[in-house]
Amino acid sequence: MSRNRMESMIERAIRLLSRLLEIERLPAEFCDECFSNASTDGESLGFSMQWVIEQLASPCGSDWCSWTNVVAVVGHELGHVLYMQYGHRGSRWDREFYADYIAGWCLGRLGIWPTAEYIAFLSWQRASETHPAGPDRIAEMRYGHDVARGRARRYA
Numbered sequence: 001m002s003r004n005r006m007e008s009m010i011e012r013a014i015r016l017l018s019r020l021l022e023i024e025r026l027p028a029e030f031c032d033e034c035f036s037n038a039s040t041d042g043e044s045l046g047f048s049m050q051w052v053i054e055q056l057a058s059p060c061g062s063d064w065c066s067w068t069n070v071v072a073v074v075g076h077e078l079g080h081v082l083y084m085q086y087g088h089r090g091s092r093w094d095r096e097f098y099a100d101y102i103a104g105w106c107l108g109r110l111g112i113w114p115t116a117e118y119i120a121f122l123s124w125q126r127a128s129e130t131h132p133a134g135p136d137r138i139a140e141m142r143y144g145h146d147v148a149r150g151r152a153r154r155y156a
Contacts, residue, residue, distance in 0.1 A: 001057045013074040040077045042084040059117040075106035097140045104141035108148025
């Protein structure tokens with residue numbers, strides 16, 4: 001998939017999920033030299049398009065798969081924004097779990113299940129100082145998805 005097409009897909013996901021989450025739409029910056037993956041400072045969203053294409057689009061065999069992966073990543077980054085806006089305090093892992101929950105919730109509200117490619121992308125990740133292990137993150141994303149679909153109760 002072309003870089004321009006992926007940028008357009010990301011912009012579309014930002015518009016859609018900002019409305020869904022009822023937050024102000026943040027501008028996106030696309031810069032391979034500035035970002036190693038996807039990130040936010042709470043005022044904008046940053047994406048390395050090389051990372052997006054290699055990690056989110058290339059493993060996919062369809063536009064739907066790429067779209068689903070983009071929605072998951074944009075939802076995750078907007079989860080970080082919400083965490084900051086709500087003034088939550090917690091560990092780095094707390095922030096990541098919240099962002100994973102929001103990513104799952106966004107997918108669930110849209111009636112989309114995370115792709116096998118996205119689950120595989122997360123599943124190999126080991127716990128680090130900044131991120132929980134992939135299987136724990138998948139469980140949190142699944143929980144957000146289940147809450148959005150009415151199959152689980154939100155925790156306080």
